[in-house]
Amino acid sequence: MSTLEQLFIDENATIRKTLEQLDQTAKRILLIAPEGKLKAVVTDGDIRRHLIRNGRLDAAVSEVATYNPKSVTMETRASAKEIMRQYSITALPMLNEQGIVESLLFANDLELIKKTDLAIPVVINAGGVGSRLYPYTKILPKPLIPIGDQPILELIMSRFQKFGCNDFHVIVNHKKNLIKAFFADSPKEYDLHFVDEDIPLGTGGGLSLLKGVLNDTFFFSNCDILIDADYASMYRQHKRDKNIITMVCALKNVVIPYGVINMSENGTIDSFIEKPEYSFLTNTGLYIVEPEVVEDLQLNESISFPEIMDRYRKLGKNVGVYPVSEKAWMDMGQLEELESMRKRLEINE
Structure with missing residues (x-):
């Protein structure tokens, strides 16, 4: 199968199948093109909006696809840049005279995508003991x-730097002097500030130590995750939805390797499902946060960040979700996940 054909998907395919194919191709767009003839396109943004609306994963991709999409021919190829600028699209199919897809033009190839300069602060919670990674953490924080x-901390920061974020505040506690010493000896192209957490304050309480420091919207990240996604898009959605907090969530698909039995009230089998597949959104440990969250905390208050989010939900404030694909999220919270992250990064390099 050619590279182009790998971007074709049937309009009756499910949203779940579409997500899997978007992950595999890593092009952020798929084409509905029966026998090669362009009919519609679907992007990762279309899928994300569907998930935010609590759309079903077993729905057909035709429910979210864009029919009669913009395209160019070989003769009108010169207008591709202007069309992409005008309609804010990042990929454009090029068709022959019969409407058959010959290629895809991408904005980055046409030098239309400029480096995003978010220039907003990033707070990284790096104060935990890391007990799940023992014995590694017996020696290193x-x-x-x-x-x-x-x-891992340097890798996290490098991802934010790609989007113009160069102001980092790292909350440290366990073996903090080792962390400070490492970065003191490292050449830096960013501003790095350490925040000393003298007593454990949970996954959210360390933010109270930044009162009066953060005046703008900021990213807040755990120190054991990597997210390969569009941070600028996250920020735009957060602002557009007027959220006080946006949680970045990954869509997880889990296949139960057993037959699952549902019982009726009288003790008989009501239903039997062989190896069912479940899909759900899970917290990645990355958030976009408004500065008032920091100011509302009590100094040295021990609290988890999910508890902070729950406070605002109960107050009726907007706490939103930005979905990313399962492959966009790498977690090293446990030894098995640490090795998986290493292998994935080796392949990508």
Whole structure:
């Protein structure tokens, strides 16, 4: 199968299948093109909006696809840049005279995509003991555990730097002097500030130590995750929806390797499902947060960040979700996940 054909999907395919194919191709767009003739396109943004509306994963992709999409021919190819600019699209099919897809033009190939300059602060919670990664953390603090040639903390920061974020505030506690010493000796192209958490304050309480420091919307990240997604898109949605907090969530698909039995009230079998598949959104540990969240905390208050979110939900404030694909999220919270992250990064490199 050619590279182009890998971007074709049947309009009756499910949203779940579409997500899997978007993950595999990593092009953020698929084409509905029966016998090669362009009929519709579907993007990762279409899928994300569907999930935010609590749309079903077993729905047909035709429910979210864009029919009669923009396209160019070989003769009108010169207008591709202007069409992409005008309609804010990042990929454009090129068709022959019969409407058959010959290729896809991408905005980055046409030098239309410029480096995004978010320039907003990033707070990284790096104060945990990392007990699930023992015995690694017996010697090194979790933020300094190497993934390839770099510690995880440095890899996290590098992803934000790609989007113009260069102001980092790292909350440290366990073996904090080792962390500070490592970065003191490292050449830096960013501003790095350490925030000393003298007593454990949970996954959210360390933010209280930044009162009066953060005046803008900021990213808040755990120190054991990597997210390969569009951080600028996350920020735009957060602002557009007027959220006080946006949680970045990954769509997980889990196949139960057993037959699942549902019982009736009288003790007989009501239904039997062989190896069912379940899909759900799970918290990745990355958030976009408004500064008032920091100011509302009591100094040195021990609290988890999910508890903070729950407070605002109960007050009727907007706490939103930004979905990413399962493959966009890498977690090293446990030894098995740490090795999986290392292998994935080796393949990507």
